[in-house]
Amino acid sequence: MPEFETLKFARSGPVISIVLARPEAANGMNATLTRELAEVATLCDDDTAKVVTLTGEGRFFCAGGDLKAVAAADSPGAYVNGMAEDLHRAMSTFARMDAVLITAVNGVAAGAGFPLAVSGDLVLAAExxxxxxxxxxxxxxxxxxxSYLLPRLIGLRKTQELMITNRVLTSAEAAQWGLVTTVVPDAELAAKLDELAARTASGARNSNAAVKELLLTAYASSFEDQVAREARLISECAESVDGKEGVAAFLGKRRPDFA
Structure with a gap:
């Protein structure tokens, strides 16, 4: 398995786990972390991964950009631009890969840590x-x-409030606003993440990939383009091994065994 300086990366069958591992810096993003995140994202985008989990080590999920590193750079603007490009490449890969991304927000998610946290297809948050x-x-x-994710998740007015006033949301408020899927007790977060990852990994990979593609294009497509995409994807799923197994299992009143 590849080794990283600022991340922990592990794989167990169809499930890949990523842990932001700069606890001494609140898992803040420096040039190394964002570069490694982009690198590890490419490892997740293969034909066998079904689930990718992402969480933080220690008390923080991610405190955003490491401002000490930014201030120390010869050109803060160039340094931040490089970090942003790597982070955006990683997030684009996560969004477009077939595997489901599950984020587990174990503590503070601030700055760029906020959109990274809520970019999961499923988002767990500790209380x-x-x-x-x-x-x-x-x-x-x-x-x-x-500026892409938040207006789509919670609307313009709430996004403006968060961005302009820097309001801090509790995990319960984040769930009420639609930013978080489920809030769990702190002590149960790791177990809930493992449970959800295993349950999701037992599902049909093609089906979940189709869901991701449809929702990613939903706001940018005309009705006609979107339903054409729906027709194409459901026909592809129907022809797939998982699709045939799913239909056979439904008709046979048994649990499907997806590869």
Missing amino acids: SASFTMAYTKAGLSPDGGS
Whole structure:
């Protein structure tokens, strides 16, 4: 297995796990972490992975950009641009890969850690987790896909409030707003993540990949283009091994055995 300086990467069958591992820096993003995240994302985009889990080590999920590293750079603008490009490449790969991304927000998700946390197809959050943009507090502007993801998840007005006032959301509030799938007690987060990953991995890979593609294009397509895409994808699923197994299992009133 490949080794990384700022990430922990492991694979067990169809499930890949990624852990942000800079706990001494609140899992803050520096150039190494964003570059490695882009690299590890490409490893997840293969023909066998069904689920990718992403969480943080220690008390933080991710505190966003490491401002100490930014301040120390010869050109802060160039340094931040490089980090943003790597982060965006990673998030684009996660969004477009066939595998389901499950994020487990174990603590504070701030700055770019916020959109990374809520970019999961499924998002678990510990009760003690919190979410804040924090960009304008540091005289910066949002990145990490914030301006794409948040208006689609919670609408313009709530996005404006988060970005301009830097309001801090508890995990319960984040769930009420539609940013989080499920809130769980802190002590149960790891077990719930493993359980959800295993359950999702037992499903049909092609079906989940089709769901991801359809939802990714939903806001940018005309009705006619979207239903044409639906027709193409359901026909492809019907012809697949998993599709045939799923139909046979339904008709046979048994649990499907997806490869």
